[in-house]
Amino acid sequence: MVCKLNYTKLAIYGITQNTETKEYLMVFQYANDGSLYKYLRKNFCNLTWQAKLEILKIFQLSY
Known part of the structure; x- marks a missing residue:
């Protein structure tokens, strides 16, 4: 996935969860x-x- 903000592309690698705070x-x-x-x-x-x-x-279209 790619995030396009201010005419630059930024790759979205995924989602993770903080094990302490959830x-x-x-x-x-x-x-x-x-x-x-x-x-x-x-x-x-x-x-x-x-x-x-x-x-x-x-972010809505990412998932």
């Missing part, structure tokens, strides 16, 4: 700019609603 985690290809969480924390207010919905659609 939380699920998505495993992505290494990204120079850091995690999606950090990207959204930094840029959320500057993203259009269309861009935010596109990010959600990426």
Whole structure:
């Protein structure tokens, strides 16, 4: 699977589970700019609603 964000492609390798917290985690290809969480924390207010919905659609269509 490939995640396309800001015209770059980022491979999605799969999902894993933290054995201590039981939380699920998505495993992505290494990204120079850091995690999606950090990207959204930094840029959320500057993203259009269309861009935010596109990010959600990426994860919806992944599985």
